[in-house]
Amino acid sequence: MPAIAAENLTRTFGDLTAVDRISFTIEEGEIFGLLGPNGAGKTTTISMLSTMLRPTAGKASINGYDILRDQDGVRTSIGIVFQDQSLDEELTAYENMDFHGRLYRIPGERRRAKIAGLLALVGLQDRQHDLVKTYSGGMRRRLEIARGLLHEPKVLFLDEPTLGLDPQTRNHLWEYIERLNEEKGITIILTTHYMEEADRLCDRVAIIDHGGIIAMDTPQALKNQIGGDVVTIHSPDPDAVAGSMDAPWIAHIERRDGSVVLSMQDAEQHIPGIVTGLVSRDIGITSLSVRKPTLEDVFLHFTGRSIREETASGRDVMRLYHRMGR
Amino acid sequence: MDIIYTIWLRNIKRYLRSKSRIIGSLGMPLFMLLVLGLGLNSVVQIPDTGQGYFEFIIPGIVAMSVLFTSVFAGIQIIWDRQFGFLKETLVAPISRLEIMLGQTFGGASTAFVQGLIILVLSLFIGLSFSSAAGFVIAFLFMVLIGIAFTALGIAIASRMEDMHGFQLIMNFVVFPIFGLSGALFPISSLPAWVQPLTMLDPLTYGVEGIRYGLTGTAQINPAVCFMVLAAFSAFMTIVGAWLFRKMSI
CATH class of the missing domain: 3.40.50.300 (P-loop containing nucleotide triphosphate hydrolases)
Known part of the structure; x- marks a missing residue:
């Protein structure tokens, strides 16, 4: 039971x-x-x-x-x-x-x-x-x-x-x-x-x-569902970055305000390849980070929104629920 | 029964702890007792009985204390709802009727004690002790007023969103009930067209009952007073319980 x-x-x-x-x-x-x-x-x-x-x-x-x-x-x-x-x-x-x-x-x-x-x-x-x-x-x-x-x-x-x-x-x-x-x-x-x-x-x-x-x-x-590690690339030209990412080991590409977020397995091994690829195409990199995925990424993956940006407006909705519930 | 006792006990504990509330709600009745009672005592003499005014209004002021305290005690469940404590009670495996009865008896008990304090203080200012039996009768009526009006407070609170309406209730429900009750003047001296209104006011029967107990004279037969007030208490408890059951949180 x-x-x-x-x-x-x-x-x-x-x-x-x-x-x-x-x-x-x-x-x-x-x-x-x-x-x-x-x-x-x-x-x-x-x-x-x-x-x-x-x-x-x-x-x-x-x-x-x-x-x-x-x-x-x-x-x-x-x-x-x-x-x-x-x-x-x-x-x-x-x-x-x-x-x-x-x-x-x-x-x-x-x-x-x-x-x-x-x-x-x-x-x-x-x-x-x-x-x-x-x-x-x-x-x-x-x-x-x-x-x-x-x-x-x-x-x-x-x-x-x-x-x-x-x-x-x-x-x-x-x-x-x-x-x-x-x-x-x-x-x-x-x-x-x-x-x-x-x-x-x-x-x-x-x-x-x-x-x-x-x-x-x-x-x-x-977290596994979103395809491995999360690589975030900040660049002055994020469109070009997104356009140049065509390697088969990239599971998922996403644009998030001014940056490009990639999902891939074993990200550490692929970093040199990504960097040399971007440099050879003359695309600037402001910063690059690698991290394990969090549930935040999962939420974003499924809804297309970040859970945090919801919080302010979400609170009003909650109040509304609360009032209607009475 | 044990659940009703538990909720009653909480009310009593909170009451005994709120010293400022106890003293604060004694202020108004004491003020009226001293200013009206002693101030008008030499000017006013009650027709028919020849009572002094002070002796006349003591039962009215005692009833007033009980009335105000009990309505307020009933309405207090709005606080419990706003501060979340009501949820804790509502989610327990007990019936809402038990919760409502516990609140009613708790409120009635605190209201009774407030009235009792006024009564004891009046003994020092000039109320003469008639008989023990008379006091028991007065106590009985005080308890009935307490039950009826705590239940009324709970009924009102079940329909109210928050405390904003409190002033409205005080001005349009509680004060008219008090004003029309014959607490401050003999019913017989009112104009003929107001008298029926007085007879519709349940507190009238409470005041007259207490007056009979404390001074031995009343304008309405005390047995009638008892029956009307007891019926009203039972009726209000049922209405209060029904509205409380329907209340959503």
């Missing part, structure tokens, strides 16, 4: 199709990433899977429970860390945990023991009796993760878990998430628009754009 199975899940808000017939299955113990720009439909997907939002069409089950027919079964099986903070700042960390434990009907003795263990796991036991409003962003996130785990869910949903955190805190959180997955075997589904986050954490990634899944595989396999 898969941990999550979604079949043609769809959600529309008026004329807008936020999630468009997406299907996937996630196996137990997997870390699965939904990667895409803001407004792509990630949070809407999570909301439907967590029974917060009714799908317009399609079906899904979590831990064997249908999201429409057995909401309580689904709710008991999942823990969620929402994109926006959902702590009560006027309560202490311990009280927030205790409130959660009572809502999930965990009996007193076990509740206290679990709270102590989890607060230790996320390194908050020293501050557990301080009001949450005195906490930093990273501490709040850790507390939310600990809270999400209190009722021993089979599946943990993390919606943009490291949004707005500094790099160091982000690294710490990644370690926590990896440890959770390894030690407790908990299935994790996370949404992110950080490429490195998806790359580092996820066993499999679904790239989602305009409500649909456009590619789904392991990060490595996705």
